[in-house]
Amino acid sequence: MKLLTYSLATLLAFSFSTTSHATSIYAGKSKAAAVCSQCHGIRKTSAEAPFPPLAGRNEEYMENALKQYRDKTRVSDIMNNIAGSLSDRDIDNIASYYSRLKP
Amino acid sequence: MELKITTLKKSILAASISLLFSANTFAETDTKHKMHKLYQDNCASCHGADHGGYLAPALNSETLKGRSPTALRTLIMTGSFETLMPPFFGRLSDSDIRDMVKHLQSTPKLANPAFTIKDMKASLKVYIKDESKLPNKPTFKIDSMDDIIGVAARGKYGRGNGSEAVFINSKTHKQIGVIPTVTAAHIIEFSPANERWAYVKTDTAEIYKVDLYTMQAVRSIKTGWNGPGIGISRDGKYLMAGSFVPHNAVILDADTLEPLKQFELEGIDPDGKMVSSDSGMVIGTPYADIFAIALENAGQVWVVDLKDDFPVTKIKNVGRHLHDAFLTHKGKKLMIASYDDSIVTAIDLEKREIIKKLPAGCVPHVGGGAAVKVDGRTLGFGTNFGTCDKTVVSVWDLDTMKLVKQVPVSGGTESPAAHANAPYVAVDIITKDRRARTIQLIDKKSLEVVKTLDVGGHAYFPEYSADGKSLYVSAGYAGDEVVVYGSTSLKKTGSIQMESPAGIFSRGRVKYMTRGLSPDEME
Numbered sequence: 098m099k100l101l102t103y104s105l106a107t108l109l110a111f112s113f114s115t116t117s118h119a120t121s122i123y124a125g126k127s128k129a130a131a132v133c134s135q136c137h138g139i140r141k142t143s144a145e146a147p148f149p150p151l152a153g154r155n156e157e158y159m160e161n162a163l164k165q166y167r168d169k170t171r172v173s174d175i176m177n178n179i180a181g182s183l184s185d186r187d188i189d190n191i192a193s194y195y196s197r198l199k200p
Numbered sequence: 201m202e203l204k205i206t207t208l209k210k211s212i213l214a215a216s217i218s219l220l221f222s223a224n225t226f227a228e229t230d231t232k233h234k235m236h237k238l239y240q241d242n243c244a245s246c247h248g249a250d251h252g253g254y255l256a257p258a259l260n261s262e263t264l265k266g267r268s269p270t271a272l273r274t275l276i277m278t279g280s281f282e283t284l285m286p287p288f289f290g291r292l293s294d295s296d297i298r299d300m301v302k303h304l305q306s307t308p309k310l311a312n313p314a315f316t317i318k319d320m321k322a323s324l325k326v327y328i329k330d331e332s333k334l335p336n337k338p339t340f341k342i343d344s345m346d347d348i349i350g351v352a353a354r355g356k357y358g359r360g361n362g363s364e365a366v367f368i369n370s371k372t373h374k375q376i377g378v379i380p381t382v383t384a385a386h387i388i389e390f391s392p393a394n395e396r397w398a399y400v401k402t403d404t405a406e407i408y409k410v411d412l413y414t415m416q417a418v419r420s421i422k423t424g425w426n427g428p429g430i431g432i433s434r435d436g437k438y439l440m441a442g443s444f445v446p447h448n449a450v451i452l453d454a455d456t457l458e459p460l461k462q463f464e465l466e467g468i469d470p471d472g473k474m475v476s477s478d479s480g481m482v483i484g485t486p487y488a489d490i491f492a493i494a495l496e497n498a499g500q501v502w503v504v505d506l507k508d509d510f511p512v513t514k515i516k517n518v519g520r521h522l523h524d525a526f527l528t529h530k531g532k533k534l535m536i537a538s539y540d541d542s543i544v545t546a547i548d549l550e551k552r553e554i555i556k557k558l559p560a561g562c563v564p565h566v567g568g569g570a571a572v573k574v575d576g577r578t579l580g581f582g583t584n585f586g587t588c589d590k591t592v593v594s595v596w597d598l599d600t601m602k603l604v605k606q607v608p609v610s611g612g613t614e615s616p617a618a619h620a621n622a623p624y625v626a627v628d629i630i631t632k633d634r635r636a637r638t639i640q641l642i643d644k645k646s647l648e649v650v651k652t653l654d655v656g657g658h659a660y661f662p663e664y665s666a667d668g669k670s671l672y673v674s675a676g677y678a679g680d681e682v683v684v685y686g687s688t689s690l691k692k693t694g695s696i697q698m699e700s701p702a703g704i705f706s707r708g709r710v711k712y713m714t715r716g717l718s719p720d721e722m723e
Contacts, residue, residue, distance in 0.1 A: 130656070134678055135279055136287050141680075143356030143699055147290035175277065175289050 526569020
């Protein structure tokens with residue numbers, strides 16, 4: 098419900114906004130469902146998985162981490178590959194989505 | 201002297217070479233053993249203990265011939281999106297993954313590894329010694345035990361802490377109990393004779409006897425290496441379990457889980473070839489003390505009488521590659537799917553003969569089946585994987601055994617759900633793209649798709665609550681929740697979190713035999 102209220106609010110806010118860099122939690126949600134959730138889950142990771150959960154984590158932290166993984170300034174075989182194909186906007190959307198999810 | 205030294209040198213060289221060689225072979229067999237164990241502990245529950253494939257593709261020297269080791273390594277690391285294959289990055293070391301790829305590409309399919317009655321007896325575990333001391337009513341609040349819905353949660357890795365049978369009160373949509381199953385739970389059967397007992401079978405063929413009153417496992421036994429097939433007799437006294445690996449089935453005492461008789465599954469297939477066969481569905485029926493079991497590869501259905509030494513009547517030429525089935529007409533008729541002939545064969549269990557072979561779309565998979573009474577007719581609904589062009593749900597008149605209609609749906613389907621009090625027959629769309637998130641609802645009267653619900657994840661295995669008021673759907677892998685809808689409003693009314701939920705089983709099924717029929721049909 099909170100998520101819905103927020104999404105309505107964002108929709109409203111951005112319908113008045115002229116910036117081309119608006120984040121979309123909808124786009125974030127679909128990217129997360131298609132890519133990130135495979136390892137990190139949606140609300141939580143598998144009880145058996147070695148991957149950190151993302152739901153409810155700090156948005157800015159996730160944005161920075163994803164950009165570092167993409168730019169290979171932070172090294173991880175698997176994350177460098179997966180984040181390598183993400184645009185700035187994808188990253189903002191994903192971070193926006195996950196940070197607003199309740200774990 | 202010099203000669204001697206040379207000889208010595210030579211012999212030292214020879215000795216060290218042979219030492220090196222044996223160390224090498226030792227290391228090789230060592231890796232082989234390690235990889236075999238790693239395969240059994242991580243891969244076998246889906247890919248088959250014999251490397252022959254099960255829920256997931258066969259992994260052996262034949263099937264992986266010519267595949268790029270790098271591509272295979274990446275696939276194991278990241279998992280495969282839109283399938284159950286999880287990422288093993290961080291769970292297996294990089295060197296283990298590399299060794300595993302080599303191991304898989306050099307190991308042939310194993311020949312039907314044995315699992316005997318002796319192995320079964322040795323695996324019997326008793327968690328509650330004296331069942332008579334258990335409380336004689338539920339330890340939680342519930343109007344009727346029929347309101348219980350069980351969900352087979354696979355767990356992301358098909359094993360470990362996420363693998364469990366989750367029981368829910370279908371009126372409150374709240375979880376009432378969890379039974380950890382070590383490996384992926386696949387099928388849940390409820391005793392028709394005593395409401396307190398349920399049986400959970402896993403993909404590695406363990407059976408857990410579950411006390412629903414106290415929500416705990418009281419006993420367990422391993423009946424094979426792989427295979428979900430399990431049925432219970434109408435009096436609740438016997439279980440029959442069938443395996444994919446190895447090719448056999450067993451009758452157990454439902455009370456103690458002691459194995460009573462093992463059956464070797466083999467026979468002459470519809471093409472006249474003698475074959476050893478996987479077990480398909482196993483089913484008990486409310487009309488007689490019998491089990492019916494499908495021999496997938498032999499294309500036969502065996503009817504086992506629950507008397508004396510459990511004699512078998514074999515019904516041959518049922519269809520190529522049989523799989524699952526459902527009952528109609530008080531349990532006297534069995535509708536069984538044949539993948540390779542794309543038919544559903546109607547069998548008269550009383551006369552023990554084939555009634556008719558009906559068209560069933562493309563690669564039929566009837567799941568738990570569904571049948572509804574509409575305007576005096578009993579209609580059966582058949583889902584199918586639809587791996588060719590035709591994506592339809594077949595509707596048959598089960599009285600006349602005629603095809604009524606093939607309802608076009610948006611993709612392949614795996615399981616239908618129906619209820620006497622619900623207006624729609626729900627089918628899960630499983631085609632591997634965005635459609636996999638959805639289920640479609642077919643109006644019972646018009647036999648048209650009237651609504652598509654976006655459930656999320658890989659939505660499958662719809663099931664109605666016993667009162668018909670709620671529709672439960674697994675949001676499956678990537679979804680990690682079971683979603684509940686009002687059966688008429690089709691509005692979301694609940695969500696229960698769990699890891700990779702799959703099959704959903706209402707205890708109400710024991711009352712109406714096949715989903716969609718009214719309990720009155722059983723009188």
